[in-house]
Amino acid sequence: MLSLLLLASTALAGGAPTLSVDDLDATSRAVVQGRVLAAESLEIDRMVRTTYRVQTTHCLRGPCATTFTVVLPGGRIGGHRVQVSGIPIWSVDDEVVVFVPDAGAQPLDGVFSVDKGALIDPARRDRARFPASLTGLREALALRPKETAAESSSTPADP
């Protein structure tokens, strides 16, 4: 109930930090571990946004493309960090985890950096509900109902 009420609220600034793995997973078509290949920041309408090109290294839940693009607010401009609450700033070669949303939307909530196996969560989600390690995230995803995982990763059957 608390979760539903929180989801009914509107986010201020960055994403809502109350989302759990299940919340994120439910709105994602894929969960990808990858490495940042390129990052390009631009200021448009007084807002900085960065386009990250990410190479998939592990498909935690499919379907996953070999490479994909994530556009996030903030980034690096002129040697300065442009920060938005809850949003990471990645560099080339950073290891990351992305919950890729449905319908071609760009993620704001499901974006994480990985450092020595730890999941760096810029949105400061409740640690009791969200794993702090990549291993914990993998386990949480594996604990989801089997039929859901099978449906999402299966290839379409021949007509």
Added chain:
Amino acid sequence: MLPLLLLASAHAFQPTLTGDGYETRWATMPVPWTYIDEDRPSDLDEAEVRAAATGAFAVWGEVPEADVWLRETAPGAASEAINTVHWLAPWPFDPTVLAMTSTWATDDGEVIRFTIALNSQHHAWSTSGHPKRADLQNTLTHEVGHALGLDHDPVHYDATMAPTARMGETHKRDLHVSDEAGAAYLYPPGTAAPIACNSAATPSGTPLALLGLLTLFARRRPTHSEPTC
């Protein structure tokens, strides 16, 4: 450093950190800001928006034991404004987000610029707590907290820096004790040096000790009045 971090944790406010773990804060006061009146929702007039913005900035300047000084500057040329509040449509990010604050900071955490963008594409706004609209001052008070270097409060859902807001909500206009503790933590009295009004007025041969005394004197500011120079 450790005791300071423990103090921050006990109050639940969260300073925004750089990637290297530095807390972000302004090094000098006052921090000027400008409202850019473009893409404003047609059902709001400029005066009420300005009043809401002024109220949102003012409440942070009234925190006891915090040396926060935010000053509205004349609109002037929009392109010259550094720290801005502005509407944004089309909104390029998650449509559920009401507003987004970006802070420009050095790698060691000194904030040098901010922009507050308000989502005028996906949300209806009001300045009177209309139950089916987002309250502008409620939202801006939260965003100004980000501009000062505060992150979301993960504990107090009634704090101004709580991450979400309901339609018609107005309680974030007034700071929670946790928000006030955050402002006082980042800006204890005497930590934010005032910006020199005219650097050319400083004699080149002035002894450093005298400069130090002048700075200390300037920091003893009982009220947030305009600079006299």
